[in-house]
Amino acid sequence: MSADLLGPLMFAVVFLFIFAGYPVAFSLGGTALIFAFIGIELGLFSWNLLYAFPERVFGVMSNGVLLAVPFFIFMGTMLEKSRLAEDLLRTIGMLFGRLRGGLALAVVVVGAMLAAATGVVGASVVAMGLISLPVMLRYDYSPMLATGVISAAGTLGQIIPPSVVLVVLADQLGISVGDLFIGSLIPGLMLAGFYAVYVTGVAIAKPAAAPALPAEERTLDGAALARQVAVVMLPPMVLILVVLGSIFAGIATPTEAGALGAVGAIALALSRGRLTMKAVKETMDATAKLTTMVIFLLIGSTAFALVFRGLYGDIWIEDLLTGLPGGKIGLLIVANLAIFILGFFIDFFEIAFIVIPLIAPAARILDVDMVWFGVMIGMNLQTSFLTPPFGFAIFYLRGVAPRRITTVEMYRGVIPFIVIQLIGLALICLYPELVTALL
Amino acid sequence: MASAPTPGGFLARFVAWTDRLNTRLGVAVSWLTLAMVAVGAYNAVVRYLGRFTGWNLSSNAYLELQWYMFSLVFLLGAAYALLTGAHVRVDVIFSRLPERWRRRIDLWGSLLFLVPFAVFGLVMSWPAVRNSWAVLEVSSDPGGLPRYPIKSVLLVAFALLALQGLAEAARNWRRLRELKAGAEEEDLQQEGLL
Numbered sequence: 087m088s089a090d091l092l093g094p095l096m097f098a099v100v101f102l103f104i105f106a107g108y109p110v111a112f113s114l115g116g117t118a119l120i121f122a123f124i125g126i127e128l129g130l131f132s133w134n135l136l137y138a139f140p141e142r143v144f145g146v147m148s149n150g151v152l153l154a155v156p157f158f159i160f161m162g163t164m165l166e167k168s169r170l171a172e173d174l175l176r177t178i179g180m181l182f183g184r185l186r187g188g189l190a191l192a193v194v195v196v197g198a199m200l201a202a203a204t205g206v207v208g209a210s211v212v213a214m215g216l217i218s219l220p221v222m223l224r225y226d227y228s229p230m231l232a233t234g235v236i237s238a239a240g241t242l243g244q245i246i247p248p249s250v251v252l253v254v255l256a257d258q259l260g261i262s263v264g265d266l267f268i269g270s271l272i273p274g275l276m277l278a279g280f281y282a283v284y285v286t287g288v289a290i291a292k293p294a295a296a297p298a299l300p301a302e303e304r305t306l307d308g309a310a311l312a313r314q315v316a317v318v319m320l321p322p323m324v325l326i327l328v329v330l331g332s333i334f335a336g337i338a339t340p341t342e343a344g345a346l347g348a349v350g351a352i353a354l355a356l357s358r359g360r361l362t363m364k365a366v367k368e369t370m371d372a373t374a375k376l377t378t379m380v381i382f383l384l385i386g387s388t389a390f391a392l393v394f395r396g397l398y399g400d401i402w403i404e405d406l407l408t409g410l411p412g413g414k415i416g417l418l419i420v421a422n423l424a425i426f427i428l429g430f431f432i433d434f435f436e437i438a439f440i441v442i443p444l445i446a447p448a449a450r451i452l453d454v455d456m457v458w459f460g461v462m463i464g465m466n467l468q469t470s471f472l473t474p475p476f477g478f479a480i481f482y483l484r485g486v487a488p489r490r491i492t493t494v495e496m497y498r499g500v501i502p503f504i505v506i507q508l509i510g511l512a513l514i515c516l517y518p519e520l521v522t523a524l525l
Numbered sequence: 526m527a528s529a530p531t532p533g534g535f536l537a538r539f540v541a542w543t544d545r546l547n548t549r550l551g552v553a554v555s556w557l558t559l560a561m562v563a564v565g566a567y568n569a570v571v572r573y574l575g576r577f578t579g580w581n582l583s584s585n586a587y588l589e590l591q592w593y594m595f596s597l598v599f600l601l602g603a604a605y606a607l608l609t610g611a612h613v614r615v616d617v618i619f620s621r622l623p624e625r626w627r628r629r630i631d632l633w634g635s636l637l638f639l640v641p642f643a644v645f646g647l648v649m650s651w652p653a654v655r656n657s658w659a660v661l662e663v664s665s666d667p668g669g670l671p672r673y674p675i676k677s678v679l680l681v682a683f684a685l686l687a688l689q690g691l692a693e694a695a696r697n698w699r700r701l702r703e704l705k706a707g708a709e710e711e712d713l714q715q716e717g718l719l
Contacts, residue, residue, distance in 0.1 A: 107619025108634035109612035116638025119645055140650040147596040156558055157565060338569055345565025374555040375611035378602040432615055
């Protein structure tokens, strides 16, 4: 067998194993070892190349950018475990509740604000599904609108800064986290705005699909509600704005801002009397596990990349991608299609670690703006997570939605949001200034 | 491993012992996430203050302590994450398979991927760790921390991961034998419970 074939074969085999369902990090590492042995047996690969592995792991350990990952996870999880996120959704629901479609608007606002800090699709969709879906259904929201808006808002947080996946994506693309945060700000908020416009449109056109909350659910009014908003809604909003603002203004690095944001989240929980031992322990446990999961994914893909390069797989991919008809446009179309389809099955982190390193060099050769490229990948993946039948967001929401909502209703519910996403994606392709204007 | 004649005592005790060890370590390192937040925030505030007041409370030791703790979290937490099923898997197909097949995938995955990978990590890191000890390697930045202890943790991490991988294999193998022994109906009941 020639070396030209081993690279592609390795790629095919690892996907086979990943789809069999064994943890991705170790499927990558194991496949790397198997192909290293095959390569050595065939005299195509040298064992010495593998001594770079511990050095790479050490590079991950001392990487100052990845250090931001546990901080942002800690901040988001703290807000969730201390049930501050839940309060937020309730309060905004009451604030907008008197309007038709108000509850759905509240979901969009909270999705944009909070999911930002967690950045893991599953977590935010499940949290919002548990809190707001029962309320929306109790007051006769159309199940399609309710599930659609929750799935869409839950994935929104991925591309609204400060999200963990953007930190990882910036690291993999070799750009600054701050730049990617800035670049994704307008597109992210634009999408949230489109969602809000759509929800309002439905409330006007089909009032029965999105009724206002009845008076008895709006337990607070006037001054009491204003106080509630000030206590519950403003502090987390200020926290997120301060974290982002300090990064954008160049006062703090993303890592520093993340650490301060985590302290801020602890302080918020404390001030609301929610800093229980249970909440702290759950936050620490979730942070440790999630951080480990992300970093080991990177370690596994590092081993994979090392062997893949040794077998010249990277050159194969690069030739493939830079030799596409249409040059830059051809690459963007193929990259978008590949990422969109992979997004059906694998989450943002796996794509960032496995696929991005393969595509990024070709994009750089063809002179694509890397910040814009990153935002486009984020938008694309977010659409992919929503798309039936595999969309991650639907998958997770299915798990917490009552049985009487059919999966088909959920599929139909997300379709308008997929259309909105595609419009958003088209807009940033046609007007790259949406990304680059603030840079 | 799969050819061990008696499934009972030793394997069961090995699994229980490994689970206990890695759970304790996992809980211990989870506290480091809180410590990391504290040190990270301290570093941020001190750097900012330093810019305006000229006080230099910051030190490379604190900056490095931050990523030392980060490294300890994911290195020593890896086996705990395996034990608690926190390592992400693509479960589009996996979640729809009968338990028998899920156990088989985990058994063979542990033996063919995880354990060899962990042993590989251990073997490959050994020379780097040995060199680091030989010169008692220290950070190249002034006031930085010694490097050889944190590099040594690599060995501990991969050893723990290999150990937990063997424990997972043993757990799945025992469960598969149980499933085989159990009647067909019992098998179905278990499916319903899981």
